[in-house]
Amino acid sequence: MSERSLQGENLHLWRGDRHVLRGVQLSLAGGECLQVTGPNGTGKTSLLRTLCGLMYPEEGRVLWAGQDVRSDLPGFHADLAYIGHEPPLKVDLTPRENLYYWIGVRRRISRPELDDALERVGAEQWRDRPVRTLSAGQKRRVALAGLALMAVPLWLLDEPTTNLDAEGQRLVGKLIEEQLLRGGLVVAAIHHELPVPGATLRRLELAHE
Amino acid sequence: MAWTWFHRLGSPPYIYALAGRLTPWFAWPAGALIVGGLYGGLVLAPPDWQQGDGFRIIYVHAPSAWMSLMVYTTMAVAAGTGLIWRMKVAHAVAASCAPIGASFTFAALVTGALWGQPMWGTYWEWDPRLTSELILLFLYLGYMGLRSAIEDVQRADRMSAVLAVVGVVNVPIIHYSVTWWNSLHQAPSVMKLAKPTMPPSMLIPLLMMLLGFTLFFFAVLLVRLRAEVLSRERSATWIREAVSP
Amino acid sequence: MSEYPGDTEGATAALVSAVSTSSASPLDAARLALSRDLRLAFRKRGQLVQPLVFFAIVTTLFPLAITPELSRLRDVAPGVLWVAALLSSLLALEFLFRDDAYDGTLEQYALSGQSLTWLLFAKTAAHWLLTGLPLALMAPLAGMSLGVPAAAVPGIVASVAVGSVALSLIGAVGAALTLGIKRSGALLSLLTLPLAMPVLIFGARATELAIKGGGYAAPLQLLGALAVLGVTLAPLAAAAAVRINLE
Amino acid sequence: MKEFLDMGGYAGYVWPSYGLTLVIVVLNIVWARRLLARSREEARRRLAMRGGAT
16 A cells, blocks of 8 residues: 555646646645645635646646546545535535435445534534524534545645634644544645644645736 | 657647648639539539439539538547547637538528429428438537537537537437438438439539538638637747737 | 544554445445435425426417317327427426536535446436426326327326436436536527437327327337437436536 | 520529528638638737736
């Protein structure tokens, strides 16, 4: 089993007339967290979507465990969790139902496992209410529960602390810390500081042209 | 390396220059063949024993109908190539094909109707060939509609490529089903093309027209291709040379 | 922290085993994708019955437009039923992927490690269960109002049921292709209807033969062939289109 | 000549067919050339804009 690692080699991405990613290099090993910063519109989201294989870079490649991810996309996807700007939740379903379907498509989960995860993010009071009645912060917490439930080594998080109160932000930090302790990798696009210990934290600053 | 030619075909500056050089090599023979075919078809070929001079519509109807199918197939092959190898030039070819094909499909429909009036006594007959041609026109219009509805050129390329491939799988099915449907409801059509018994004086002009139209398609395609390649490019250096007056 | 399957001190090794042993089988994944759509549809029952009501209204229009004479309506009944079925199934298509694209579900499907083609097939199956099957069950009722004899009912149900499989699949491709486009309704029809014409031809013929009391096996088999071809190819095309849309 | 133009009584069908096809052929040439001219113009404009910015 090769070492868990994520590399981006010389990534170039164009969106229409804009050269969004201009030769981005990154390398991340197990137990490390990369914090991607930069003003709006500098390609943080595009970088995450390129890393997870949704977007095709015009040049360069992404390596997972030393292998080009294009050679086995489903295998790579089974190893990663990507949470975008909006938590991927159905407003007509409850948090419990949401997680049951969302995570269930990827891996088998038991009911107690699911309830534990929801309890962990403080959702036991409202886990059976339709998501449309929840606040933005509560939705974000459900997404965090899903993230934990996926049990995958690579996390790609786009602004994971948006809409969260101080306690919620600490929860994000705690989850990331645990993920790193397990030898997992985290790439987070974020405006402010991630609340995790600095030793494992690395930075990538994106800037405008 | 055996694959060099393939990679070179994917290079926009190379294609832009090549298309410019090749255009006259298709345009002039196309012109000569069409003029020759017209003379042969209108003047030299004898009137048909059954349809008289009315049959001469074949010399414009058949090439148009041939174009409608050939261009669609070319478009789908180019689109598929673009999808599989993520080749921008192939998408540019597909994008260039659609308006040409649609216009000739329209010509095939109208000339078919004009031929139908003296043969059937009505302009429109639900003849399988004409019905298929009509559906093909809808397919072209759908393709062009989808393309124009998507702002981003690359996304438009790839989305419409999927549609072109789906469409080309459907064309034979549509043709078969329409023929099947027609055979239930009426006698076989009078409009028979390219009868094996056609004398050479009739057949040769037809073949000239078919080949002439095909070459004409490639000539127009090459001009359009240059435009499409240009609009997909961002690298300034070769464009500056290409467009400097 | 007991909710983590591999959450022990020894970290990496446990995580690896947890991931590799518990991934969902393709069958489970498809079952979940399908049951999620069914559950969502039953939460929004209003949208569920709209295509059916539309079908009923369209079939009512024809007697008003042509004649109330059942003997004459019987002749046009196959065409009326099939055009109405085609349009009703089209009506529900715009929403097939729209919500999922909007709330990120499609993105998660594409990144789930499962085959996107397969998951979209499951979604299309759900769509058929929610529109095609009810239409097939309703078609005989509409047929009766057009003077169709009771003996034709099995033939009508069978042909609409099989034909609507093909319609759902063709529609799924159209819906996926028009995902990123605002006000895509007219374009969706323009893309989908020409592709659906063979289904209309064979379906109407099967219905006609059923009404006349003839053997309708041949057109029904052709419909079946179209459905099989759709099953094998349409989800692939839809998945390609969805991926492009996520780019 | 008159006989040729009459097309054995089919003139009303033959000549419009040829005419329409000719129009389509010519239009294809015109449209293609106009498209190329326009995208060259566009490319030149883009170059000028980029040149002005840097």
